[in-house]
Amino acid sequence: MPHAHARVTLAHEVDFAGWRTATRRLVMAGQPAGRIAWRIDARMADPIEDQGAEAPEGDPFHVSRALLDLAETVIQARDPDRFALLYRLVQRNAAGERDLPTRTDDTDIARALVLAQAVRDDTARLRAHLELPAEDVAIGQWTSESHVLVPNARFLTVQRSLRPWAVSTPDETLLWTGRSLHLLPPGTAPSALPTDRESWEGTGLTLRPADLPRPALRLTEGLDIARIDSLPALIAAARDCLICAMARQTTQTVFSDGRPGAALMLVGEQPGDQEDRVGRPFVGPAGQLLDRALHEARITRDAVYVTNAVKHFRFQRRGTRRLHEKPTVENVTACAPWLAAERRIVAPRVLVMLGATAAGAVLGRSVTIGRERSRPIPLADGSTGLVTVHPSFLLRQPDEDARTREYARFVADLRLARDLLPAATLPS
Structure with a gap:
């Protein structure tokens, strides 16, 4: 018996979550690609249930990560046939064509690659040329050859340090209130943006970031770190940092521990094994020793901003162990914009450099600890x-004698740092 014609209505042009759900159900039901009508809900309201789709009859299937990555990019293209093209590729992949993403001579893959490149180009253009005013509330206009605005909402939000903004295109208006993201029909750009989420309940479509396709470029590509003036925005940007290859080998970016306005900043070398797993600096053995020394110097760690010159753990693997390896000059240089932004945003009165790597990163030159230790710079x-x-x-x-002697000198240095601060700027 032939399959009935299926109608799928997606919530918006880049409703990747809706497309994936419908595609999985229809592929499992054996629905032919030519008997599916894909449409976008012009109201930009809540998603509409699929109509005419049969209940799944087949076995669950696996789609290669490479194909899903390609689909996330292609769905942002301005091509009405992209949904059908991607459905066809998934159906073929599920049917056993496991090497499909690598077959560049395949007609469907070739078309998908062309669309993906157009999306990447348009993403780069948006990031380079969409200028939003520096005011607390920004309203902008954009004309795009692809549907790249929504996937790049996080980029715009981070670049504006999480402050509210709205951008209108001929297709839609995208609004970030400072707390939530909303998609509105074209021509509905507000003249003033409220910052309370409650004012926008029921307005347009509230977007969940998890339902959106990832942008075609990494978050940090095209990001002007020097313009970010909010610590939460800086941390959000750094989570996706792949400026150096080392970032691809670690568990996560380990950024900082502390608050803006801290009078005292401590800069270390790089996170260690435990820090890489936990996601916070100085939580391993060295961190425990630091906490003890801070306590003896009458410094509360909660009142201090703690970070590292390098934000990822560089190591050599020995069996199941990951052994610390000194970061290279290239690693320090790659992370320099993050450290510079931290110093600018936190604006400490006193900055303590823990070790030669940290000192070199801050001072911009080679440092010998023995010659420059324990003196204000x-x-x-x-x-x-x-x-x-x-x-x-x-x-x-x-x-033990050496440990006791060096520990006492270290505590003395921390006391000196405290004494360099104006009175009452650092609680005990």
Whole structure:
């Protein structure tokens, strides 16, 4: 018996979650690609249930990661046949054509690759040329050859340091209230944006980031880190950082621990094995020793901003173990924009450099700890720098006498840092 004609209505042009759900159901039901009508709900309201789709009859199937990645990009193209093209590719992949994503001579794949490249080009153009005013509330216009605005909402939000914005295109208006993301029909750009989410309940379609396709470019590509003036936005951007290859080998970006406005900043070298797993700096043995030393110096860690010059764990694998490896100059250089932004946003009065790598990153030159330790160094931003050892240096001492002696010197350096602060700027 031939399959009935299926009608699928997606909530908006890049409703990737809706397309995936419908595609999985229809492929399992054996629905031919030519008997599916794909349409977009012009109201931009809640998604409409598929009509005419049979209940799944087949076995669950697996789609290759490469094909899903391609689909996430292609769905952003301005081509009315893209939904059918992608459905056809998934159906073929599920039927056993496992190498399909690599067959560039295949007609469907070739077409998908052309569309994907157009989306990448348009994404780069949007990031380079969509200028939003620097005011607390920004309203802009954009004309796009692809449907790349919605997938790049996070980029725009981070670039604007999480402040509200709205961008109108001939197809839609995208609104970020400061708390939630909304898609409205074209021509509905507000003249003023409320920052409370409740004011926009029921307005247009509230978008969940998890339902949207990822942008064709990484978040940090085209991002002007120097324009970000909010620590939460900076951390959000750094999570996706792939500036250096080292980031691809670690569990996650390990950014910082602390708050803007902290009078004292501590900069270490890089996260270690435990920090990489937990996602916070200085939580391993060196961090525990640092906490103890801060306590003895009458410094509360909660009142200090703690970070590293390098945001990923560089290591060598030995069996099941990951052994620390000193970061390269290239690693430090790659992370330099993040550290510069942290210093600008936090604006500490005193900056303590824990070890030679941190000192070199802050001072921009080679540093010998023995020559520059324990003396105030004026920094270009008006703060005062202080060089000392990294806590891991204390753990490497050969005997108890050496550990006791070096630990006392380290605590003395932290006390000096505290004394360099104006009175009452650092709670005990």
